[in-house]
Amino acid sequence: MKIMTCPLNGPRNISEFAYGGEVKDLPAPGCDDATWVDYVYLQENLAGVVKEWWYHTPTAFWFIAERDTRTDTILKTYAASDVFKERVDFSAGPRE
Amino acid sequence: MRSGMGPGSAALRALSGMTSYFALRMDTTMADAALKPTDLTRRSNLYRVTSQLGARWGEVNGFAAPMNYGDTAAETAAARELAIADLAALPRAGYKGWDMATWATGQGLDLPEPNRARAQADGTLALRLSNGELVLLSGDDAGSATIDKLAGAWTMDGAVCFPVPRSDTNTRFAITGARVPEMMAKMCGIDLRPHRFENHQIAQTSVARMNAILIRNDRGTTYALDMVLDSASAVYMWECLSDAMTEFGGRPFGLEALRALSA
Numbered sequence: 001m002k003i004m005t006c007p008l009n010g011p012r013n014i015s016e017f018a019y020g021g022e023v024k025d026l027p028a029p030g031c032d033d034a035t036w037v038d039y040v041y042l043q044e045n046l047a048g049v050v051k052e053w054w055y056h057t058p059t060a061f062w063f064i065a066e067r068d069t070r071t072d073t074i075l076k077t078y079a080a081s082d083v084f085k086e087r088v089d090f091s092a093g094p095r096e
Numbered sequence: 097m098r099s100g101m102g103p104g105s106a107a108l109r110a111l112s113g114m115t116s117y118f119a120l121r122m123d124t125t126m127a128d129a130a131l132k133p134t135d136l137t138r139r140s141n142l143y144r145v146t147s148q149l150g151a152r153w154g155e156v157n158g159f160a161a162p163m164n165y166g167d168t169a170a171e172t173a174a175a176r177e178l179a180i181a182d183l184a185a186l187p188r189a190g191y192k193g194w195d196m197a198t199w200a201t202g203q204g205l206d207l208p209e210p211n212r213a214r215a216q217a218d219g220t221l222a223l224r225l226s227n228g229e230l231v232l233l234s235g236d237d238a239g240s241a242t243i244d245k246l247a248g249a250w251t252m253d254g255a256v257c258f259p260v261p262r263s264d265t266n267t268r269f270a271i272t273g274a275r276v277p278e279m280m281a282k283m284c285g286i287d288l289r290p291h292r293f294e295n296h297q298i299a300q301t302s303v304a305r306m307n308a309i310l311i312r313n314d315r316g317t318t319y320a321l322d323m324v325l326d327s328a329s330a331v332y333m334w335e336c337l338s339d340a341m342t343e344f345g346g347r348p349f350g351l352e353a354l355r356a357l358s359a
Contacts, residue, residue, distance in 0.1 A: 001285070008210060008226055009300060013285045016302050058307040059300045061226065 020053030127163035140184035159185030164350035171353035178346035193257025315357035
């Protein structure tokens with residue numbers, strides 16, 4: 001079986017993981033609808049090295065993997081807290 | 097008639113949840129031939145299965161717990177080779193949150209690094225599941241002063257972590273004996289051999305296609321795993337383990353034999 005290394009739990013069978021989509025930058029609060037649609041629904045689907053969310057099911061642990069989609073090789077994995085260090089402020093409120 | 101303890105008093109104590117640690121311990125020394133699991137308000141999800149296997153019951157924390165299956169000496173010998181026990185009656189608790197470690201350390205806990213366990217002074221095992229998540233498993237005696245203390249100390253005000261209910265949603269088995277790693281290789285992808293999986297190491301993984309937490313927790317010189325899993329799947333997992341251990345001659349064993357391993 002294919003093995004992936006979880007930053008919390010170490011190497012595990014790929015069957016213990018779930019894919020969570022591409023890592024994207026959150027649009028600025030108050031952006032237009034097309035930007036939100038792009039963020040929520042559309043994927044880049046690049047042939048090359050991509051950053052993806054992955055989830056270790058037994059521990060409910062989300063982390064980031066860098067993967068080469070041309071060869072399906074996992075290059076490295078790290079905790080999301082290595083990248084996202086600050087709380088997102090949604091205080092701008094809904095657009096009119 | 098059981099000595100000095102009717103079903104009514106057991107029910108009252110289970111409801112109050114305030115019985116002292118020492119009073120509980122006194123109830124749990126031996127199996128009581130007259131006690132049926134349905135006499136008590138709290139039972140393991142497995143009680144029908146273990147009753148069929150010939151369990152003799154004792155009261156542990158208001159729970160009916162399988163104390164033995166008729167021959168503690170034979171069970172103790174088997175537990176050094178391969179045997180499984182239902183530890184649903186033993187207390188469990190959990191806390192989770194961004195600054196769990198500061199709070200728990202402030203309460204006097206000695207915390208290990210993530211995916212390790214550490215025994216506390218009263219025999220309670222502290223499992224660090226991640227930086228911010230803690231599970232407490234009592235020792236093999238009836239109670240846990242550590243669990244009681246933290247339950248009393250936690251308040252909503254200024255909380256940096258929150259309690260995760262583990263006593264009802266989760267259950268706990270012991271899987272003991274030298275043949276355990278060989279048997280577990282049939283249902284789990286982690287190498288659990290003693291030279292690869294140290295005492296007090298934790299594996300949060302898939303066992304028989306179900307999520308489970310495995311903790312190596314040797315009893316005396318006997319290799320042992322504690323398994324924490326979803327209580328609603330206890331019967332499924334017990335059957336998977338029973339099936340897997342058949343070829344190695346494994347058997348169920350009670351709390352008396354488990355305590356004898358550490359003696």
